[in-house]
Amino acid sequence: MKLSHALSAVSFVCLPLLLTQALSAGTPLAGQPAGDTFEWPHWRGPARNGISLESAWSAKGKPEAQWTKEVGLGYSSVSIADGRLFTMGYDADVEVDVVWCLDVETGAELWSHAYPAAIMKHLHDGGTLSTPTIDGPRVFSANREGMVFCLEAASGEVVWEADLKDLAKAAFGTWGFSASPLVDGDTLLLNAGKLVALDKLTGKLKWSTKDYGHSYSTPAPFDLRGTPALALFNGDGLAVLESATGKERYFHEWKTRYDINAATPHVIGDSIFISSGLGRGCALLKMAKDEAGKEAFELLWEKKSMNNKMSGCVLLDGHLYGFDEAVLRCIDLQGESKWGQRGLGNGALSAADGKLIVMTDEGELIIAQANPKEYVELSRTKVIDTGKVFWTMPVLANGRIFCRGSQGTLVCRDHRAQ
DSSP states (O other): OOSTTHHHHSOOOOOOOOHHHHHHHSOOOTTOOSTTOOOBOSTTTTTTSSEEOOOSBOSSOOSSOSEEEEOOBBOOOOEEETTEEEEEEEETTTTEEEEEEEETTTOOEEEEEEEEOOOOOSSSOOOBOOOOEEETTEEEEEOTTSEEEEEETTTOOEEEEEEHHHHSOOOOOTTOOOOOOEEETTEEEEEESEEEEEETTTOOEEEEOOOOSOOOSOOEEEEETTEEEEEEEETTEEEEEETTTOOEEEEEEOOOGGGOOOSOOEEETTEEEEEETTTTEEEEEEEEEOTTSOEEEEEEEEESSOOOSSSOOEEETTEEEEEETTEEEEEETTSOEEEEEOSSOSOEEEEETTEEEEEOTTSEEEEEEOOSSOOOEEEEEEOOOSOSOOOSOOEEETTEEEEEOTTSEEEEEEOBOO
């Protein structure tokens, strides 16, 4: 089904620590409702670590999909709150990006917002890259060309829009911008090479930093000894910036071929784990001080055991699980490999309740134990038949798992406990 109808509706993508420590390194679970309702309001979920808080769900799930929806080309994941699902896709027929708002239960379109965009097809099929961010009555979206929209979550009405190329003089990387928006109080933070701060209510520029290179990674927020901060992983390397001002506190150069540092960093206590693909590997950096007392990273180790090309890792009970190029791998927080599982391709994963939720490059959904001793598969289901690229993180919310392929098929599967 084509997406062109959207135009008529609107005017126009580690050192062993317990999981609880990893959760505390992210932002508080603001907006997470009480009781049995679990939401996923932005990139990497409620604690921004790729882990769902749910436990009452089934590893096997029902044999048939609850619903399927064609949302357009791209890799955008989903954000979910108040019975609404938000995602993005590219309609190649009319050359527009579309922000979708769907009913979580049925997949029915509640509204859509479309606007002109370039496909940016370079070594892949192109399309949307970032994931919308829900902030109460508003939803924020940003695309690979630097267009940012604040939309009313209930109606899709445009509150404001901004072009980061004009507003903040942000420059394109080879594959454009792919970081998702991040809300910090009354500020919207965007990684556009430089970190850009906008007033979330008006879209007006507050400040921006120097350029840190190609921007494919969404920043990781954390508390730096009482100061709100962000771990920004760009083409030049890893920077720690104060989120209120953009002031640089730490920097470590980390260069890769094509300047691709795409995986969101993991803040683990006073250290940060980073990983890149194309043979670059991974490292654990401690936020310390040099001999002169100046804040500086201390490189604890650097190894080739994990190469996150697209999707990042999840951290569970002192072990990192992720795609080391085309191998699903578990490493400990000294960087030592515990096991590697081949045959899944270069996919993506999330986690919940001690289990890994994995999408393979064959369109299969796998549930496996988060077991550092061995790979133990609990279920495997073919969920998407179209396309051969599955770089989008699967999302578990309220017992449903949402999977997406690059050609635009979005599938909701019922994994509620029977």
